[in-house]
Amino acid sequence: MKTIIPFFLIALLLTGCAHLSQNQTLYQQLDGQQGIENIVDSFIKRIAQDKQVFHYFAKASVSHFRAGFITHLCDAADGPCEYKGDNMVDIHTGMNINEADFNRIVELLVKAMEDNNVSYPVQNRVLAKLAPHRADIIKR
Amino acid sequence: MSSSLKHLLLSLTLLALFEAKASVTLLITDQHSQPLENALIEIELKQKNARKQADKNLYVMDQINKTFKPHILAIPQHALVNFPNSDDIRHHVYSFSKVKPFELKLYAGKPKSPISFEQLGVAVLGCNIHDSMVGYIYIHDNNLIYQSDSSGIINLEAPINSIANAWLWHPRNSKGVNQKEIIDVNTLTQNDSPVIKLTIMPPETRESFEDVFKSAQ
Numbered sequence: 001m002k003t004i005i006p007f008f009l010i011a012l013l014l015t016g017c018a019h020l021s022q023n024q025t026l027y028q029q030l031d032g033q034q035g036i037e038n039i040v041d042s043f044i045k046r047i048a049q050d051k052q053v054f055h056y057f058a059k060a061s062v063s064h065f066r067a068g069f070i071t072h073l074c075d076a077a078d079g080p081c082e083y084k085g086d087n088m089v090d091i092h093t094g095m096n097i098n099e100a101d102f103n104r105i106v107e108l109l110v111k112a113m114e115d116n117n118v119s120y121p122v123q124n125r126v127l128a129k130l131a132p133h134r135a136d137i138i139k140r
Numbered sequence: 141m142s143s144s145l146k147h148l149l150l151s152l153t154l155l156a157l158f159e160a161k162a163s164v165t166l167l168i169t170d171q172h173s174q175p176l177e178n179a180l181i182e183i184e185l186k187q188k189n190a191r192k193q194a195d196k197n198l199y200v201m202d203q204i205n206k207t208f209k210p211h212i213l214a215i216p217q218h219a220l221v222n223f224p225n226s227d228d229i230r231h232h233v234y235s236f237s238k239v240k241p242f243e244l245k246l247y248a249g250k251p252k253s254p255i256s257f258e259q260l261g262v263a264v265l266g267c268n269i270h271d272s273m274v275g276y277i278y279i280h281d282n283n284l285i286y287q288s289d290s291s292g293i294i295n296l297e298a299p300i301n302s303i304a305n306a307w308l309w310h311p312r313n314s315k316g317v318n319q320k321e322i323i324d325v326n327t328l329t330q331n332d333s334p335v336i337k338l339t340i341m342p343p344e345t346r347e348s349f350e351d352v353f354k355s356a357q
Binding site: 047048049054057058059060061062063064065086090091093094095 | 206207227228229230247268269270271272273347348349350352353
């Protein structure tokens, strides 16, 4: 009996967790506005140190990018925001972003999420939400 | 007026200009005697009517490699300026300046119609997206404009004797971007190589990635 109770409790906790995360929006799983801001700030720091992709951002306004990407992520994660900024095609046209550089940016975003202890399943949900934009971004 | 008389007058005017024409090399410096690039000298001639004609040219303020080209565009009043957006990257060009507040959403390959500048003064241009982009449109009363190079040098190929007024302008003048300093015309003629000193402000700090993270690179 002594051994059964902890197992039972763990099982209860696990199902509780699963149940909880199913009802949570991705926005909540990312810790809401603050969590998303932290991820974007880490992402910006990662970009700043990355020689491969920095040039795409060099002349861009940090605050403009930060505000735009926070709202974009919040919107994509079903948070209480609506992204009204410029669409992905307009933003990336003329940049000629190749596949390797695009993948590098995705890598930096993953690292930014890891910097903020975002779990793998939640990371994957974020990437899945952003993936449809891929064709609008590369080779434009 | 007969056309032959017109021709004669024109020839005489040209001759007068030619005779009085002298090349003066000016050096513009800042308060620390360092050569000052991007300073403008505006010259108003005494016989202004001789060259007072509507300028039908279409001027160009381009966006190349996320930079305004030219950095400073001098245009006569009422001139039209195109913003062709040659780097094919989206820009959002704006001016908050009193002489011409405007906003231009430029999409790659979709240049908008030209903008006319009706008032004399300076329009400071920026880009919402690329904070490091700064440009200036200097609107003058159909005068002669000379710009200093990276060594602070201006070759003033103007007919010195026919100069009525001269002004010096620089975007970072300590008295503000709209300030035009009056130059005593005598200083242009008295000395072989006149030096004009102007007190300027340090460049404004920008917040583009390259400005904020330069040290991290």
